[in-house]
Amino acid sequence: MPILKGKDILHGNQFTKKDVETILKVASEFEKELKKKDSLSLLKGKILATLFFEPSTRTRLSFEAAMQRLGGGVISMGSVESSSVAKGETLADTARTVAQYADVIVLRHPRLGSAKEAADAVPIPVINAGDGAGQHPTQALLDVYTILKEVGSLKDLTISLVGDLKYGRTVHALVELLSLFNARIYLVSPNLLRMPEEIVSGLKGKGIEVIETEDMAEAVKASSVLYMTRIQKERFTDLSEYERVKGSFILNEAFLNNLKKKIIILHPLPRVDEIHTDVDAYPGAAYFRQMRNGVFVRMALLAMVFGKR
Numbered sequence: 001m002p003i004l005k006g007k008d009i010l011h012g013n014q015f016t017k018k019d020v021e022t023i024l025k026v027a028s029e030f031e032k033e034l035k036k037k038d039s040l041s042l043l044k045g046k047i048l049a050t051l052f053f054e055p056s057t058r059t060r061l062s063f064e065a066a067m068q069r070l071g072g073g074v075i076s077m078g079s080v081e082s083s084s085v086a087k088g089e090t091l092a093d094t095a096r097t098v099a100q101y102a103d104v105i106v107l108r109h110p111r112l113g114s115a116k117e118a119a120d121a122v123p124i125p126v127i128n129a130g131d132g133a134g135q136h137p138t139q140a141l142l143d144v145y146t147i148l149k150e151v152g153s154l155k156d157l158t159i160s161l162v163g164d165l166k167y168g169r170t171v172h173a174l175v176e177l178l179s180l181f182n183a184r185i186y187l188v189s190p191n192l193l194r195m196p197e198e199i200v201s202g203l204k205g206k207g208i209e210v211i212e213t214e215d216m217a218e219a220v221k222a223s224s225v226l227y228m229t230r231i232q233k234e235r236f237t238d239l240s241e242y243e244r245v246k247g248s249f250i251l252n253e254a255f256l257n258n259l260k261k262k263i264i265i266l267h268p269l270p271r272v273d274e275i276h277t278d279v280d281a282y283p284g285a286a287y288f289r290q291m292r293n294g295v296f297v298r299m300a301l302l303a304m305v306f307g308k309r
Contacts, residue, residue: 005307008119009127012137012176020177024145026300026309027293034069034296042308043072049102050076051094051118052129053109058269058291059129059139063106066298075102092121099124104305107131125305133167139268140173142297146290147225150264160186160219162249163229163274165195170268171229172196175203184209186219188249193231216249220259226251228267228274252276266290 003019015023033040048067052060064074077098089097091109095118098105107118108129115128115135130136148154159178161171165187175195178185185208187195194212203210213219220226228251251265251274267275267287279285303309 002304002307002309004301004304006125007305008115008125009137009301009305010115010119011128011135012140012173014137015177015180017180020141020144020180023141023297023300023304024148026304027141027145027296029309030069030299030303031293031296039069039071041071042303043067043070043306046070046072046104046306047102048072048074048302049098049105050074050129051098051105051107051109052077053107053114054130056108056129058294059108059136060106062291062294063127063129063138063298063302066295066302069295070299070302072302091117094118095121095126098122104302127301127305130169132169133172134169135173136169136268137173138298138301139170139294140177141301142290142294143170143174143227143266143268144177145297146266146286146293147264149293150284150286150289151224154181154183157181157225158184158186158223159225159227160188160216160223161195161227161229162188162216162219162251164193164231165189165229166193168229171227172199174227175199179203179206179208182208185211186223187212188214188216188219190214217255217258220263221261223263225264225266228265228271230267230270230272230274249274250276251279253278253282256282 003022050060050063067074091114095105099122104125105118106127106129107115110132112132112134115126115131119126128135128137165171175185187210200210262284264284264286269287269291
């Protein structure tokens, strides 16, 4: 049976190394196929429902584009205010409703554990597009795909993850995948935004070398990939704490000139002030290429969930 057929995609730790390698291989195949023709008919007749209770540009549009490139259709709940959620409907009941009209659900929600709650309520696959400060597994997969394309290998990788590591669901999922390839990981953040201890101890328990620091320059000098993240104002209940840490790490042309080495730069986006626009022309600035890779990876996931690859 295909490895993802009929399965939910909820957490970075659900994948084996072989799973990840297979997903990346299928994504690469779709990337090549789209160079020959604009769309395929692999999922003709299938419907994807996007349920986004938080803002999204890249994740939502890339999932919708991926489904349409595969020949399927897309329906959307629209805004929360225009749905029955505004009347007090539970997430589980909303998911049960949508499952009557669609074959797969892509869900983003501000509450940790929401994706599993929806998945437990319905018989169709649910894909987690971000559950609060929890996980964002499809972003992690496209990040790894981008690293593979940009660096050429996932073997012996040293990477610096910089910024909001406490609330950053993208990095929470990414380190799970990086651990499968024995990466050496620098965690660079203000003390207030350190990676949750349970994640750090989990990595170390797998034998992964993890270095926690507030010195971005030293970490990046030892790394081949720099993964910047935004300090997420919306995750703070105390805005005075946000004011204390915003702008903690800034990447600009001057920093790269002082580095005196080439590095690959990733960012899940959107950015605020942590990457200056003067970095955009730097050859290693891969965040816009990273964004496009989301379509290929999400095509792979959708095709595999339906057992078509």
